[in-house]
Amino acid sequence: MDGIIDVHAHLGKVIYGYPPLTVEKLLSFMDAHDIEWSVILPLVHPEEEDYYYTTEQALADCALHADRLIPFANIDPRRSSNDGAYDFCPVLKEYADQGCRGCGEFLCNLPTNDARMKGIYRACGQLGWPVVFDFRWQRTSGVLDPVGMPWLEECLLEFPETVFVGHGPAWWAEISADVTDEDKSGYPEGPVAPGGSIDRLLGQYPNLHADLSAGSGLNAFRRDVAYAREFVLKHAGKLMFGTDRFVREEDPEMIRVLREMALPADVEYAVFRGNAERMLGL
Template sequence: MIDVHAHLGKVMHGYPALTAEKLLRFMDQYGIAKSVILPLVAPEEEDYYYTTEQALADCAKHPDRLIPFANMDPRRGQNDGSYDFYPVLKEYADSGCKGFGEILANLPTNDPRMKGIYRACGRLGFPVVFDFRWLRTSGVTDPVGMPFLEECLKEFPETVFVGHGPSWWAEISADVTAEQKKDYPKGPLVTPGRIDHLLATYPNLHADLSANSAINAFSRDLVYARKFVLRHYKKLMFGTDRFVREEEPVMIDLLRNMNLPKEIETAVFTHNAEHLLNLPNGAHSFVPTSPEEKNRRSAKCKQ
């Protein structure tokens, strides 16, 4: 398995730091071969930054397990959309970064400052991970129906956009309201939702299945969620977004309990990420080495 959405560092006041050692133990426990480390650099989101340089340094100690992404605040430069992100991002790419994100700046998806990032990432082949939301006035914003995202999908066909976050997953239901996009809406789905249409229409749109927002969306209607995965499985990637509360990866069981065809399950858990990030194949057959995990697995087999 590959987790395309993981975090490290001391980012929130009052919580212990997320260390690479703890993350590796967690990965071993759940059979996760590799994790993508997303730096966090939005002033409205964290108490402390976890920078691209820190991600590169942490990942360099575990190159077979941890994959660094780059991150820069869209308001870099003169905060007017004129900044050229390419030179710095090219340096990060040359240092080993495989993508960009996650973006938590509280800006509209189609803001000129955001477009500067998409332009540079398209040139570098960096997928861009977003956190779409309104919660606590952080995260990227888009009105109901995500017209700003659609504008950018058309304008930057070379750039891969990866959807994530409450305001993205709220759009799994066609009757979503602006108020619901601020939250984790409950209740049955009216289908197909807007993200169904966007994923079907734009080859450069993908999504990660990380965090409570994806778990909440799928849990609203597991029968529909299974159909959603079957329709879009080539563009969906497993992730955890394990954060300061060190949440358990509920999505693993949620996907396994869907009884998907094996090749579809493997695509979502592993192969799509390998393909998108140009990683060597092999994470699917990862066998954790920790004795606890070996015991846990053999106990599970005997059940």
């Protein structure tokens, strides 16, 4: 098959004391794992990192390898004294004209339905862009949504033209119907109770997708591989492979987990490539 698309990758120096993720290192990692394209997500929210990796840096890095790297834009919803009325469209449109194909990931510690965040969803809907979230709960970084993801659901209804891409601990803990506040801020173990909120929301809202990246995605699948296989089959048109290598340079174990599920060929293709291709307009 055509190479894998990683919809959740990072570059640059972001955490003090760790070596920067360079373009050269990323390309050799991609070559080693049959990853043809990587989406580069800038990191610009002060809650999460010691350094920023800006949209301008992503555009510059991706321009040198336009056949392998796809830039996203990112922005802080609190900029320009945004009181909820700020129009993000002109600034994001400039980034779109320069080659960006989406927005995120959002790590600001604001509720999903904060009026300042809604300005971003509105602009991304106008641009036809997906928005990528790292959902957290009872933490000091990441976008906040309580048990059941009610604030996300409010926004899915309010912005039907905007594609929302879920990821992160407070998202993946919701795979299980018995999720607790504590689960949402960690990596819960044990069998999944069917009927979790993300199962319902992915089934109900065409504008909701998810990426499988990071320890949170891996944990959600490994805690109950049999349920995870059913989840992938059910939401085969909504799930996208991603890595989220951030400060460590571990191998993408999710590739092995997915392959061991022995999924039908069309489902495997959709998750590794087809859904991302469609979302990115490749």
